[in-house]
Amino acid sequence: xxxxxxxxxxxxxxIGFSGPVHAAGEHIELPKQQWSFDGMTGxxxxxxxxxxxxxxxxxxxxCHGLNRLSYRNxxxxxxxxxxxxxxAAEATITDGPNDEGEMxxxxxxxxxxxxxxxxxxxxxxxxxxxxxxxxxxxIVRSRAGGPDYVYALMTGYGDAPAxxxxxxxxxxxxxxxxxxxAMAAPLVAGAVTYGDGTDASVEQMAKDVATFLAWASEPxxxxxxxxxxxxxxxxxxxxxxxxxxxxxxxxxxx
Ligand code: HEC
Numbered sequence: 268x269x270x271x272x273x274x275x276x277x278x279x280x281x282i283g284f285s286g287p288v289h290a291a292g293e294h295i296e297l298p299k300q301q302w303s304f305d306g307m308t309g310x311x312x313x314x315x316x317x318x319x320x321x322x323x324x325x326x327x328x329x330c331h332g333l334n335r336l337s338y339r340n341x342x343x344x345x346x347x348x349x350x351x352x353x354x355a356a357e358a359t360i361t362d363g364p365n366d367e368g369e370m371x372x373x374x375x376x377x378x379x380x381x382x383x384x385x386x387x388x389x390x391x392x393x394x395x396x397x398x399x400x401x402x403x404x405x406i407v408r409s410r411a412g413g414p415d416y417v418y419a420l421m422t423g424y425g426d427a428p429a430x431x432x433x434x435x436x437x438x439x440x441x442x443x444x445x446x447x448x449a450m451a452a453p454l455v456a457g458a459v460t461y462g463d464g465t466d467a468s469v470e471q472m473a474k475d476v477a478t479f480l481a482w483a484s485e486p487x488x489x490x491x492x493x494x495x496x497x498x499x500x501x502x503x504x505x506x507x508x509x510x511x512x513x514x515x516x517x518x519x520x521x
Contacts, residue, residue, distance in 0.1 A: 319479025398449030
């Protein structure tokens with residue numbers, strides 16, 4: 268019995284459930300989606316990640332940064348070196364100062380961090396009706412519901428109920444706390460054309476971008492899970508060995 272309790276404690280510690288912080292106020296029920304990365308053995312679906320990156324790049328990156336990622340991190344999505352070089356080179360990066368003390372522009376390199384959409388927060392607010400589009404690097408970890416929340420937010424736009432008075436420039440969203448969000452619905456069907464022929468419905472793009480952002484929030488998730496499983500197997504084998512040893516050592520004393 269004790270071994271069981273000990274084992275489950277170890278398991279809990281190894282898996283390290285770190286529940287997201289719940290915001291105070293009205294509780295909004297989020298529909299639960301099926302994710303390839305659910306559970307102890309779940310992994311990120313590479314196809315969904317690549318599609319999600321495409322959605323981020325072509326839609327979200329106009330307003331949202333991903334400051335914890337560099338272009339070379341995209342190798343985890345299955346892109347090769349040449350592809351990553353090409354993706355990085357699409358960005359124009361301000362570098363410097365050069366020998367003359369001037370800043371200059373150059374194409375991005377794989378080692379560069381993802382380019383920020385705005386020079387600073389003031390510029391970002393000015394372009395967005397006073398609201399600051401948050402950096403999305405950790406959004407999946409920092410919002411209750413994680414990927415379910417991102418999916419729900421993307422698909423939760425609609426007309427405000429008659430009794431809700433909307434503030435100017437705000438958009439009704441079922442799943443945003445308070446229901447008034449400064450971000451207009453970012454996804455419309457067909458907003459991107461997927462290279463793999465997948466139909467770009469709003470739901471599909473929402474699911475893909477949430478998968479991509481889940482990876483961005485925890486790029487080492489797969490390694491963490493693998494290590495957890497290895498540690499558990501080790502603990503199990505170790506416990507059996509210790510038990511057998513104990514029996515052997517104490518055998519004659521019974
Ligand atoms: C035109 C600019 C713009 C685009 C494009 C855009 N967003 Fe936003 N987004 C915003 C702004 C502004 C906010 C802050 C809204 C607020 O606080 O009311 C925001 C907030 C968010 C939030 C945080 C909501 C919260 O709980 O605080 C998420 C998640 C998000 N956006 C995801 C996305 C994704 C994913 C895309 C691409 C599919 C995207 N956004 C495209 C402007 C944009």
